[in-house]
Amino acid sequence: MKTFDLVLYGATGFTGKQAAQYLRNRAPRDLKWAIAGRNQDKLKALAKELGLPESSIIVADSQDRTAIEAMVGQGRVIASTVGPFAKYGAILIEACCRSGTHYLDITGETPFIKDMIKQWEPEAQRTGAKLIPFSGFDSVPSDIGVYYAVLEMKALGVGVKRIDSYYKMKGGFNGGTIASALHMAETGQNRKLLDPLLLTPQKLKSDEEKRESYQTTKPVYVEALGGWSPPFFMAPINTAVVRRSYALFRQAGFVYGKQFRYAERLAPMGSKWKAQLVTGGSVAFAVTISSGLGRKLVEKVAPDPGEGPSQNAIESGFFSNTMICTGDNGKQYKAMLSAQGDPGNRVTITILCESAITLATQEAKLEQKKAAGFLTPAFALGKHLMNRLEESGFVFSFKQV
Numbered sequence: 262m263k264t265f266d267l268v269l270y271g272a273t274g275f276t277g278k279q280a281a282q283y284l285r286n287r288a289p290r291d292l293k294w295a296i297a298g299r300n301q302d303k304l305k306a307l308a309k310e311l312g313l314p315e316s317s318i319i320v321a322d323s324q325d326r327t328a329i330e331a332m333v334g335q336g337r338v339i340a341s342t343v344g345p346f347a348k349y350g351a352i353l354i355e356a357c358c359r360s361g362t363h364y365l366d367i368t369g370e371t372p373f374i375k376d377m378i379k380q381w382e383p384e385a386q387r388t389g390a391k392l393i394p395f396s397g398f399d400s401v402p403s404d405i406g407v408y409y410a411v412l413e414m415k416a417l418g419v420g421v422k423r424i425d426s427y428y429k430m431k432g433g434f435n436g437g438t439i440a441s442a443l444h445m446a447e448t449g450q451n452r453k454l455l456d457p458l459l460l461t462p463q464k465l466k467s468d469e470e471k472r473e474s475y476q477t478t479k480p481v482y483v484e485a486l487g488g489w490s491p492p493f494f495m496a497p498i499n500t501a502v503v504r505r506s507y508a509l510f511r512q513a514g515f516v517y518g519k520q521f522r523y524a525e526r527l528a529p530m531g532s533k534w535k536a537q538l539v540t541g542g543s544v545a546f547a548v549t550i551s552s553g554l555g556r557k558l559v560e561k562v563a564p565d566p567g568e569g570p571s572q573n574a575i576e577s578g579f580f581s582n583t584m585i586c587t588g589d590n591g592k593q594y595k596a597m598l599s600a601q602g603d604p605g606n607r608v609t610i611t612i613l614c615e616s617a618i619t620l621a622t623q624e625a626k627l628e629q630k631k632a633a634g635f636l637t638p639a640f641a642l643g644k645h646l647m648n649r650l651e652e653s654g655f656v657f658s659f660k661q662v
Contacts, residue, residue, distance in 0.1 A: 265295045266621040268319060268336035270353065271343035272296035273303040275435050275569045276367070279606060280342060283614045285311045287653075289622060295319050297332055298343075323349040326356075333362045340617040341366040344437050345444040346394075347373035354392065355381060361388035363620055367613050369399030369498045370441060371459050372450035378460070378635045386634040393641050395502050396616040397609035401638050402428075402582045402598055403499035403525060404506055405647060408639035410586050410596035411517045413659040420589040421518035424596075426525035427486060427585070428493055432578035432603035435569030443559060446550040454497040460505035465512070470504075470522075478544075480536035481526070485585045485593065485662065488529025489536035494543050496525045506637040513629065513640075518589055528583065570603055578603030585662070593662040600655045615649040616642055 269284065271277040273296075281296055288294060296311075297319035298304055304318045319335060321328035323343055333339060333356040343349045346368040357364040358381040368374065374394050385392055395404070403426055411421050445451040453459060458466050480489045503523050510517065530536045549555035569575075581599035588594065602608050616638060623645045624630060638646060651657060 263335055263337050265293045265317075265336045267292060267294040267338045267340060267617055268297050268332060269294065269617075270297045270321070270332070270339055270341040273298045273300060273307055274342055274437065275567050276437060276606065276610065277342040278307065279610045280340070280614055281307060281311060283610050284618075285313075287614065288618060292618065292621060295336065297321055299323070323352065326352050329353050330356045330360070333357055333360050336362065338363045338365070338617055338621045340364075340396075340613055342437075342613070344368060344370075345441040346370050347448065347450065348444055351377070357392060358385040358388065358390050361390045363391045363393075363624075365393045365396040365613065365617050365620065367397030367399065367609055368394050368441070369397075369495070370445060370450065371498050371501045372445070372453040374635065375453070375459055382634045389633045391620065391633055391641055392635045393616065393620070393638055394635070395498075396613050396638050398580070398604040398612065399495060399609075400499040400502040401612045401616070401646075401650075402580065402600075402608075404502050404637055404639040405650070406582050406584055406596065406598040407503050407517075407523065408506065408643065409598065409647060409657055410584050410594070410659065412644075413596060414586060414588055414594060419592070419594075420516075421521055421586060422589050423522040423524075423587040425483075425585045426499075426523075427483065427490060427528045427583045428495075428525065428580065429528035429583075430578070430580040430604050432580070432605055432608075433570030433574050434564065434605060436564040436566040437569075438605055439559065439563040440566050443550055443556050447553075447556060451547075451550075454501075457497065457500045458504055459501045461501075461508045462505075462512075465508045478540070480533060480540055482533075483526075483529045483585075485595075486529045486583070488531055489533045490526040490529045491536040491539040492543065493525055493527045494546075499525055502637055506639045509632075509637060509640040513632070528581075569606060575603040575606045578607065580604045580608060595660055595662050597658045598655065600650075611653050611655075612638075612650070615653055616646055619645050619649055 272281045295317040299322040301320045319332045321332040483490045584596040586594040628643050
């Protein structure tokens, strides 16, 4: 019998502290949860601030295998905010896979998770561990948004042929997010990001599916929304997660559509030159971090790990994901998912904590309760997560165009 239902790892960092405060305010009263990290003094101070007993503190450095295994042995579910995950997350993921402990994180590092799948999926399936990375703004609004749209269309008796997502948002970056982007560039992982089927099981891949999932890097005119849409820098990450959900559901006998296709971009803008300007900015950033000198420059001007936007910026942010859905009947439908708060902070924290609470309290009721291995938020948590997000202020809507 494990001591805690949920352990929040990285609780004293910029993101982790927000998550700890969220759990204090929103977690069910009977949920037994703990805070964990590498610095005992900071953990004690946080526990005092939150009104938690010192018995709910676990000290574990990400590179200390013995300490990590001891932490994992105390919790049924581990939720981690410690990134870059390729740098600090491998030992924790291995420990969860070996012990049958469930795991969630907020990574957007698809190449790293691809490597973890290759190494540890069989072991996780043997022990019954559910590993659910991408449980933040990367990539739940895309993953659960598509799942919601599919369910709405299925309720009308319509199969899904294609979904195109268009994002609008306001928010800032914290130091951890920038550190992850720089680490992927430094290690060359970012070159793997462009494969939309990176996370799709090999036996379910096809060249045709890869071609149809290609994300153009130029602005395109979107007739359904009346404007020019620039490429979205998160699209390769989110698309790979959506494609993995599609593959996992198909294996389980739930098919989105006979030839489901997915792409995402930024919301259309009024003029082509604005879209080109945004595109140019994304390209310039990618070019900058591709060199060591460029990464050093970014490190000088970006917030350090442990730092992030002001509270006002976190509160005033928002995102909306408009999904234009084409049915196998030739008709188009519009689904939307939106929420208030900075996407990389407030939204990510809400998603991670509600996902962790869902897994810790609703495991026996999940549609895919027997599934184990590296799962996705939509496949693993499905309608239960949708309900909790809606109760937390996320807005879902659907209509025929």
